Amino acid sequence: MAALSVLDPVQSDLELVEAEIQRVGQVEYSFLENLLQHVLSTQGKRIRPALVLLAASFHQYRLQFLVPLAAAIELLHTATLVHDDLVDNSPTRRGKPTLHSLTDRAVTVLVGDYLFANAAALCTETQNTRVMQVFGRTLMTICEGELKQIFTAGFWRQSREDYYQKIERKTASLIRTATETGAILSGAPEEQIDALRSYGYNLGMAFQIVDDILDFVGNEALMGKPVGSDLRQGTVTLPTIRLLEEDPDNSALRRVFDDGDSSDEAIREAIAAVHRSSGIDYARAEARRFADLAVQQLDSLPPTPERAALESISEYVLDRMT
Amino acid sequence: MAALSVLDPVQSDLELVEAEIQRVGQVEYSFLENLLQHVLSTQGKRIRPALVLLAASFHQYRLQFLVPLAAAIELLHTATLVHDDLVDNSPTRRGKPTLHSLTDRAVTVLVGDYLFANAAALCTETQNTRVMQVFGRTLMTICEGELKQIFTAGFWRQSREDYYQKIERKTASLIRTATETGAILSGAPEEQIDALRSYGYNLGMAFQIVDDILDFVGNEALMGKPVGSDLRQGTVTLPTIRLLEEDPDNSALRRVFDDGDSSDEAIREAIAAVHRSSGIDYARAEARRFADLAVQQLDSLPPTPERAALESISEYVLDRMT
Numbered sequence: 001m002a003a004l005s006v007l008d009p010v011q012s013d014l015e016l017v018e019a020e021i022q023r024v025g026q027v028e029y030s031f032l033e034n035l036l037q038h039v040l041s042t043q044g045k046r047i048r049p050a051l052v053l054l055a056a057s058f059h060q061y062r063l064q065f066l067v068p069l070a071a072a073i074e075l076l077h078t079a080t081l082v083h084d085d086l087v088d089n090s091p092t093r094r095g096k097p098t099l100h101s102l103t104d105r106a107v108t109v110l111v112g113d114y115l116f117a118n119a120a121a122l123c124t125e126t127q128n129t130r131v132m133q134v135f136g137r138t139l140m141t142i143c144e145g146e147l148k149q150i151f152t153a154g155f156w157r158q159s160r161e162d163y164y165q166k167i168e169r170k171t172a173s174l175i176r177t178a179t180e181t182g183a184i185l186s187g188a189p190e191e192q193i194d195a196l197r198s199y200g201y202n203l204g205m206a207f208q209i210v211d212d213i214l215d216f217v218g219n220e221a222l223m224g225k226p227v228g229s230d231l232r233q234g235t236v237t238l239p240t241i242r243l244l245e246e247d248p249d250n251s252a253l254r255r256v257f258d259d260g261d262s263s264d265e266a267i268r269e270a271i272a273a274v275h276r277s278s279g280i281d282y283a284r285a286e287a288r289r290f291a292d293l294a295v296q297q298l299d300s301l302p303p304t305p306e307r308a309a310l311e312s313i314s315e316y317v318l319d320r321m322t
Numbered sequence: 323m324a325a326l327s328v329l330d331p332v333q334s335d336l337e338l339v340e341a342e343i344q345r346v347g348q349v350e351y352s353f354l355e356n357l358l359q360h361v362l363s364t365q366g367k368r369i370r371p372a373l374v375l376l377a378a379s380f381h382q383y384r385l386q387f388l389v390p391l392a393a394a395i396e397l398l399h400t401a402t403l404v405h406d407d408l409v410d411n412s413p414t415r416r417g418k419p420t421l422h423s424l425t426d427r428a429v430t431v432l433v434g435d436y437l438f439a440n441a442a443a444l445c446t447e448t449q450n451t452r453v454m455q456v457f458g459r460t461l462m463t464i465c466e467g468e469l470k471q472i473f474t475a476g477f478w479r480q481s482r483e484d485y486y487q488k489i490e491r492k493t494a495s496l497i498r499t500a501t502e503t504g505a506i507l508s509g510a511p512e513e514q515i516d517a518l519r520s521y522g523y524n525l526g527m528a529f530q531i532v533d534d535i536l537d538f539v540g541n542e543a544l545m546g547k548p549v550g551s552d553l554r555q556g557t558v559t560l561p562t563i564r565l566l567e568e569d570p571d572n573s574a575l576r577r578v579f580d581d582g583d584s585s586d587e588a589i590r591e592a593i594a595a596v597h598r599s600s601g602i603d604y605a606r607a608e609a610r611r612f613a614d615l616a617v618q619q620l621d622s623l624p625p626t627p628e629r630a631a632l633e634s635i636s637e638y639v640l641d642r643m644t
Binding site for chain 1: 349350351353354405408409410411427428429431432433434435436438439440442443444445446447449450451454455457458459461462464465466468469470472473
C-alpha cells in the first residue's frame with residue numbers, strides 16, 4: 001500500500017479519526033458488534049477523512065471539531081455502501097462478503113440507518129451550522145442520485161451529461177463535501193473554501209470515472225468483483241456511452257441492453273466491443289482532465305506538505321487506472 | 323376527527339408545516355413522486371409537528387425556523403416507519419398498503435433514506451446547533467432501539483424495565499425531542515425547556531403504552547391491523563409482561579413464545595389469557611400515570627390556549643384506550 005504514503009502529513013490525526021470510527025462499532029450486543037466491526041473494517045483507505053484533514057490544514061486546525069467531522073464523512077460513506085450493496089444485491093465488496101450476505105436484509109437496513117444516525121450525530125459535534133447544512137444537503141444529493149439510478153435503470157441510452165450528473169451525485173458530492181467542510185471548519189476565507197470545494201468535486205469526478213474504467217480493465221482479484229459488473233447490472237458508464245456515440249446500433253450492447261441478455265458470453269462480447277472502441281481511452285482522458293482541474297484549484301494555496309499531498313492524491317487516483 | 327380540535331391553536335401554522343412536508347414529495351420522477359406522496363399522505367395526525375409548535379409558543383415564535391423543524395421531526399418519524407414496516411414485513415399501516423408492498427424492497431430502503439436525508443437537511447435550516455445535536459442523537463437512539471428489538475426478539479421474558487427502555491427509544495425519544503427542540507428554538511429558559519422535554523417524554527410513554535393496549539382491545543377496522551399483531555410478531559408489551567409477573571408459567575404464552583406457535587388459535591388464547599389477567603388494567607393505570615406526569619410538567623407555564631392544548635393532547639392520548 002505504498003501509495004498511501006501520500007497521506008503521511010495527516011497520518012497521526014487519521015488514527016484519531018479511526019478510533020472515533022471504531023467507537024461506533026462498540027455496542028452492547030456482541031452479534032451486532034461483530035457486524036458493525038465487519039462493516040467498519042472492510043471499507044477502504046479512509047481517503048475521505050484524509051481529505052477533510054488536509055483541506056483544513058491551511059488554517060486553524062482544531063482536532064476537537066475536525067476529527068468528528070472526518071469520522072462523520074466516512075460513516076456517511078459507509079452507510080451508503082451498506083444500503084447500496086443491499087439494493088444492488090451485491091455479494092461482495094473489496095473481496096469480502098457484504099453485510100446482507102452475512103446477516104438478513106432487515107438487520108442490514110437497520111445497521112445502515114444506525115451508521116447514518118451516527119454520522120449525523122458526529123457531524124453535530126462540529127457545532128458549525130454551515131458544515132451541518134452542507135452535510136445534510138449532501139446526504140440528500142446522494143439519496144436522490146441512488147433513486148435516479150434505480151428509476152432510469154431501463155434507459156440505457158444515456159448521454160454524457162446524464163452520466164456526469166449521476167457520478168456527481170453518487171461520488172463527487174461527498175468528496176467535495178469532505179474538502180469543503182474541512183475548509184469551512186478551519187475558518188478558511190471564502191475563495192479558499194471555493195477552491196478546496198472545487199478540488200474535491202473534480203477529484204471525485206476523476207475518481208468515479210477511473211472506477212468505471214476499472215470495471216472494464218481491472219484485475220478481478222484486486223478489485224474483489226468480476227470485470228463487467230456494471231454491464232451485468234445494466235449500468236451504463238462513460239466507456240460504454242462513448243462506444244454508443246460512435247456506434248449507436250452496436251449489436252453487442254443491444255444484445256445486453258435491448259434483449260436483456262446478461263449471460264457471460266453476452267457480457268464478454270460487450271466488454272470486447274467497448275475495448276475495440278475509443279471508449280476507454282476517452283474515459284482515461286476525461287479522468288485526467290478532471291484530475292488536472294482538481295490540482296489547478298490548489299494554485300492559490302501555500303506550498304505546504306498538505307498541498308503536496310492533495311496533489312499526489314490526484315495522481316494516485318489516476319495511477320489506479322493504468 | 324373531533325379530537326383534533328385540540329390542535330386548533332396551531333392549525334394555521336400546521337398548514338405551513340404540511341406544505342413543507344408535501345414539498346418533499348415533489349420530485350422529478352412521477353413513479354417516485356407517487357410513492358412519496360403515498361407515504362407522506364398516509365401517515366397520522368401530525369401530532370409531533372403540533373407538539374413542536376405548541377412547545378415553542380411560550381416565547382418568541384419564529385416560523386422561519388420552526389416550520390422546517392416541525393417538518394423535519396415528522397419526516398424523521400415517517401422515515402423510521404417506512405424502514406420499520408420493511409423490517410417487520412408489515413403489509414399495511416393504518417389500513418393502507420405499506421410502501422414495500424407497493425414497490426420493491428430496494429426502492430423502499432432508498433425512499434426511507436431519502437426521507438431521513440430530507441429530515442436532516444430541514445433540521446439544519448433551524449441554524450441552531452443545539453437543536454441539530456438533539457435531533458442527531460434522537461435518530462441514533464431510535465436506531466439503537468430498533469436494533470435492540472431485533473436482537474432481543476427471542477428473549478420473551480422481558481422485565482418492565484426492558485419494556486420502558488424499549489418504548490422510550492422507539493417512541494418517547496422523538497416526542498420528547500419535538501417538545502424539547504420547539505422550546506429550545508423559542509429561546510425558552512432552561513427550566514421551561516426541561517419541563518417541556520419532560521412533558522414530551524411522559525406523553526410519549528403514555529402514547530406507546532396506549533398503542534400497546536390497543537393491540538389487545540382495539541377495533542381492527544379502526545386500527546387497520548389485526549388485534550394481537552404484537553404477540554404474532556413475538557413482541558412482548560406491558561399487558562403481557564404483567565400477566566407473566568402474575569403467572570410466569572402461563573401455558574398460553576408458553577405455547578406462543580416457547581413453542582413458536584403463531585396460529586390464530588394460539589394467539590386468540592394468549593389474548594384471552596392477557597384479558598383474564600390484570601395486565602390491561604395495569605397498563606391503563608400506567609398510561610394514566612405517565613399522562614398525569616406529563617400534565618404536571620406544565621404547571622410552571624402561563625395558562626395560554628397552547629398550554630391547554632398540551633393538556634388536552636394528554637387526555638386525547640388516554641381517550642384512545644377506552
